[in-house]
Amino acid sequence: MGKAMSRMNKFWYRFNAENRAQRILSEEKPTVAPKHPSSLKGIQQILSDETYDKEKAMRKDAVLNEYLKKVFVVSHDQVVDDRFKKPSDKARLPTERTTPVSPELGYIEPINIPKGKVTLKQLMEVLTHHREHPEVYTVERISDQYKISNENAKNILEYLSVFSIYMKEQTPTLSAGHKISKFFQSQKSSQKALEDK
Amino acid sequence: MLLPRIIHNFRFSRQFFLSAFRKSAYESDGKTTVTVLNKEAGYGVMVDSYSKEGFRLNNGLFVLGPVILFPYTALSWNVSGDHDINRNSLAVFNLIEPKLDLLIIGFGKKSTNSRSLHEEIMAFKSRQRINVEVIPIEKAIATFNYLNSERRWVAGAFIPPEVVQLYEFEELNKAAKKKENYLIDDYI
Numbered sequence: 516m517g518k519a520m521s522r523m524n525k526f527w528y529r530f531n532a533e534n535r536a537q538r539i540l541s542e543e544k545p546t547v548a549p550k551h552p553s554s555l556k557g558i559q560q561i562l563s564d565e566t567y568d569k570e571k572a573m574r575k576d577a578v579l580n581e582y583l584k585k586v587f588v589v590s591h592d593q594v595v596d597d598r599f600k601k602p603s604d605k606a607r608l609p610t611e612r613t614t615p616v617s618p619e620l621g622y623i624e625p626i627n628i629p630k631g632k633v634t635l636k637q638l639m640e641v642l643t644h645h646r647e648h649p650e651v652y653t654v655e656r657i658s659d660q661y662k663i664s665n666e667n668a669k670n671i672l673e674y675l676s677v678f679s680i681y682m683k684e685q686t687p688t689l690s691a692g693h694k695i696s697k698f699f700q701s702q703k704s705s706q707k708a709l710e711d712k
Numbered sequence: 713m714l715l716p717r718i719i720h721n722f723r724f725s726r727q728f729f730l731s732a733f734r735k736s737a738y739e740s741d742g743k744t745t746v747t748v749l750n751k752e753a754g755y756g757v758m759v760d761s762y763s764k765e766g767f768r769l770n771n772g773l774f775v776l777g778p779v780i781l782f783p784y785t786a787l788s789w790n791v792s793g794d795h796d797i798n799r800n801s802l803a804v805f806n807l808i809e810p811k812l813d814l815l816i817i818g819f820g821k822k823s824t825n826s827r828s829l830h831e832e833i834m835a836f837k838s839r840q841r842i843n844v845e846v847i848p849i850e851k852a853i854a855t856f857n858y859l860n861s862e863r864r865w866v867a868g869a870f871i872p873p874e875v876v877q878l879y880e881f882e883e884l885n886k887a888a889k890k891k892e893n894y895l896i897d898d899y900i
Contacts, residue, residue: 621783632809
């Protein structure tokens with residue numbers, strides 16, 4: 516159906532095309548295309564001005580023409596644009612050879628943070644603040660301060676938290692464990708000895 | 713008092729290491745070097761081992777429960793399990809700027825064929841246009857470690873496994889440690 520329709524359209528648009536073209540070409544003076552309303556407005560403004568003399572504007576001014584003939588632009592320096600020149604072999608070598616420093620948190624801190632987003636650094640900040648003062652750093656305050664939606668702020672505080680670290684107390688080392696086992700073994704051996712007797 | 717502490721110290725978990733060949737692994741006959749990623753400094757946070765309770769990171773800390781890992785940071789993830797992964801608990805990954813290269817979700821179950829995956833995670837992935845990989849936890853850890861070593865901007869959302877399968881030598885190690893900890897003697 517699509518193909519048939521397109522054929523029909525093609526036929527319709529090209530119908531009697533040659534005759535129509537000839538009719539337009541045979542006209543002595545072509546009809547001027549209508550002006551855009553925006554430019555029309557400006558033209559009407561100039562025409563409505565009483566001081567505007569159309570005939571004077573159309574006439575060639577001899578004095579101004581003489582002035583124009585005296586104006587020259589002369590450049591003495593040779594204009595060289597480096598952008599279009601082939602760079603020398605030395606210039607094409609890398610300028611910096613140091614290994615790039617790996618960023619602190621594994622990503623390069625963005626200069627502009629889009630609205631509704633946070634960086635990992637800010638996220639950690641939010642979580643630590645909320646842990647320390649949960650009554651101060653509420654959902655509303657966080658969404659206000661970091662420009663994130665209320666829903667997202669709520670989700671962050673609900674599902675994420677910073678780990679609290681528990682260090683081990685002084686735990687018995689392996690050598691202590693050996694001592695204990697030796698103590699038991701010695702007891703056993705003495706028991707065995709008693710049984711043997 | 714002493715015994716629980718000892719048990720705590722020697723919590724059994726499957727050792728998990730990945731090795732990679734950096735620079736030139738092979739130089740000449742008999743000169744081959746291997747770099748163990750987790751033991752190398754400057755690679756960021758990696759997971760050394762896992763158990764039902766949590767994960768041991770390569771900085772020696774043991775983290776309890778589900779965890780969210782970024783190349784140099786670890787955050788606690790307050791979800792109860794695989795079924796609790798939804799658009800709300802994953803919202804943070806969409807919030808982070810710059811956008812993540814890849815988000816790896818480690819499922820606690822052996823199979824990733826679940827209702828929440830299809831209804832929640834895939835919907836999240838397509839709506840937020842984030843690259844998400846959902847894999848069972850054992851493989852997820854390996855993937856995360858390796859991608860982290862390549863210095864990619866990845867995040868891992870891991871849930872401790874429901875079942876930890878030990879290999880034969882690990883079982884033997886476990887028995888040996890148990891014997892040492894509980895002072896079990898063969899003679900009795």
